[in-house]
Amino acid sequence: MQKLRPPPVSLLDRYSGTGFAPVYATRVTVRGGETGHGRASGVARSDDGVLQVDLRLPPALGGPGGGTNPEQLFAAAYGACFHGALQLLATRNGIALPSCSVEVAVRLGRDPVDGHHALQADVTVRLPGLQQRVAEELVRATERVCPYAKMVRQGIEGTVRVVVTEEAGDAAN
Template sequence: MTKLRAPPISLLERYHGDGFQPLYTATVRVTGGEAEHARASGVARSDDGNLHVDLRLPAALGGDGGGTNPEQLFAAGYAACFHGALSLLATRADIPIPGASVAVTVAFGRDPDDGLFMVTADVTIDLPGVERDIAEELVRNTERVCPYAKMARQGIASVVALAD
């Protein structure tokens, strides 16, 4: 079995180019399932087959639960990305962060501007054994590097198009 390892800190080297340079692309297709509604009974599958998740409406939204939901998936992605960026920056700065954890709380709710829907995300970082001032600087730097944090702060480039 191959030993798992962190990505190289060379990922932190700055890119200089005219446009976005993709390093990895993932595609996940969601279908509606039994209720023909992805949030209620959908299935999410990645193009490489590594992700296959049953989606279910949480009880708080009137569903039966019994599966994951988009908010959990977003929280997991955000937390993993932030933790990864945090680890890279800590390694580069030679700051050990054993036991570090990142928790992301995503809330689905009503948007006061249009009366429809929005999500919020709160990120909590635990860095046991790291001095507070060092931890705060590391977190602020991570917030500038993590693509999910940048997306939450600045928005995301997105194209919505009907399939041919």
């Protein structure tokens, strides 16, 4: 088994191109499962098969629990990205963070703007042993480079595409 290593600090190097330049892409497909409803009984599977999770409604939404949900997946992704960016910035600045942690609390709630639903997310960064000023500067810098923090603050570019097929088997494409 190959020894795990952190990514190179060069990921922090500024890009000066004129358009979005992807450095990694993935695809996750969600199917509806037993109820035909992705959130209630779905399965989320990545294109490489490494991620495969059962999706279930949590008890707070009237479900049985027993699986993960979109809010947990978002919180995990946001926390992992923020933690990674934080570590890269600390490494570049010669700061050791042996026991830092990032906790992301995500809430699904009713949106008074349109009457539907919205998400709120709060990030708590624990940096034991650092001076308060250094910790705050490091976290503020991380907010500027972490793609998830940027997405939460600025939104995200994307599209929604509709594909209608005649056979259920075509849905995998």
